[in-house]
Amino acid sequence: MSERSTVPRERLGALLRAMPKAELHIHVEGSLEPELIFALAERNGVALPYPSVEALRAAYAFSNLQSFLDIYYAGASVLRTEQDFFDMAWAYLQRAAADGVVRAEIFFDPQTHTARGVPMGVVIEGLHRACVQAQSQLGVSAALILCFLRHLSEEDALQTLEAALPWRDRFIGVGLDSSELGHPPEKFARVFARAAELGLHRVAHAGEEGPPAYIWGALDALHVERIDHGVQAAQDAALLARLARDRVPLTVCPLSNVRLRVFPDLAQHNLRALLDAGLCVTIHSDDPAYFGGYLLDNYRLTFDALGLDAGHARLLAANSIDASFAAPTDKARWRAELQTVFERMAIP
Ligand SMILES: [Zn+2]
Numbered sequence: 158m159s160e161r162s163t164v165p166r167e168r169l170g171a172l173l174r175a176m177p178k179a180e181l182h183i184h185v186e187g188s189l190e191p192e193l194i195f196a197l198a199e200r201n202g203v204a205l206p207y208p209s210v211e212a213l214r215a216a217y218a219f220s221n222l223q224s225f226l227d228i229y230y231a232g233a234s235v236l237r238t239e240q241d242f243f244d245m246a247w248a249y250l251q252r253a254a255a256d257g258v259v260r261a262e263i264f265f266d267p268q269t270h271t272a273r274g275v276p277m278g279v280v281i282e283g284l285h286r287a288c289v290q291a292q293s294q295l296g297v298s299a300a301l302i303l304c305f306l307r308h309l310s311e312e313d314a315l316q317t318l319e320a321a322l323p324w325r326d327r328f329i330g331v332g333l334d335s336s337e338l339g340h341p342p343e344k345f346a347r348v349f350a351r352a353a354e355l356g357l358h359r360v361a362h363a364g365e366e367g368p369p370a371y372i373w374g375a376l377d378a379l380h381v382e383r384i385d386h387g388v389q390a391a392q393d394a395a396l397l398a399r400l401a402r403d404r405v406p407l408t409v410c411p412l413s414n415v416r417l418r419v420f421p422d423l424a425q426h427n428l429r430a431l432l433d434a435g436l437c438v439t440i441h442s443d444d445p446a447y448f449g450g451y452l453l454d455n456y457r458l459t460f461d462a463l464g465l466d467a468g469h470a471r472l473l474a475a476n477s478i479d480a481s482f483a484a485p486t487d488k489a490r491w492r493a494e495l496q497t498v499f500e501r502m503a504i505p
Pocket of ligand 1: 182184334362385443444
């Protein structure tokens with residue numbers, strides 16, 4: 158039964174903010190705001206090809222995934238020291254806490270940095286320090302997921318994983334991101350098998366721009382526990398049945414999908430259809446500095462565009478907690494908090 162009629166729009170907005178949520182699809186390099194890019198460029202003496210913060214922000218007019226990635230890598234070039242990586246992650250975690258995030262599983266792309274001569278330890282220690290501080294100062298549980306850039310070779314990914322092993326206790330899993338088309342999951346079967354041997358969690362971007370076959374590949378060749386994006390699954394009924402049966406989470410990023418033209422606008426996004434098909438769908442921000450909003454913006458704008466109600470809110474928040482890699486005791490505590498929020502706001 159729809160609860161929409163019983164929950165006024167203002168209360169729905171407050172509910173979306175108050176309910177505990179997990180952010181499971183956030184690239185920390187994609188949280189770099191133009192202001193921080195300029196501050197870090199100045200601190201490190203890096204020349205930027207943009208004269209001002211405004212000019213850089215104006216350049217965020219992408220037409221597809223590749224045109225976004227080109228500017229994303231240019232922005233990341235200002236990151237040099239451990240303090241830079243800390244500052245970037247800390248800025249993100251403060252915003253996440255303000256949006257009601259209780260758990261953040263943060264993607265980072267070491268190859269973007271090690272290829273520029275930044276040591277692996279500088280990247281991981283800076284990010285890790287921000288995660289530790291998030292727990293003590295913000296009450297946010299934060300963990301890192303090391304992502305491989307799929308436009309590079311599997312050999313490069315294998316070397317990257319080995320290079321990160323001295324910091325094995327600083328990250329909980331591996332992921333696969335960057336340019337999807339032309340780089341099917343099977344290309345990375347060996348490095349994902351190695352990650353499994355090491356006891357690492359596994360996720361992969363699949364079915365953002367790529368075909369349903371890439372989602373099948375991520376499941377069957379990489380044995381991932383979550384699919385990042387996955388919206389193209391809607392084209393394949395057998396795949397939808399598989400994802401529903403195995404309760405494989407899809408970490409969907411609505412504002413990203415619109416900015417990168419996966420859907421023409423939010424009203425035409427298939428998130429609601431995927432929920433209706435019984436899938437474990439979650440909402441996330443992807444690269445919030447570049448795509449027009451953080452987690453709460455993604456929730457609010459998607460709820461408005463698709464006419465979602467309080468029942469969907471509870472389902473999406475619960476899905477995000479269930480789909481996280483947090484400890485069972487933490488998940489149980491956040492589920493209880495979710496229940497309390499609904500009771501306090503007198504929402505059935
Ligand atoms: Zn992503």
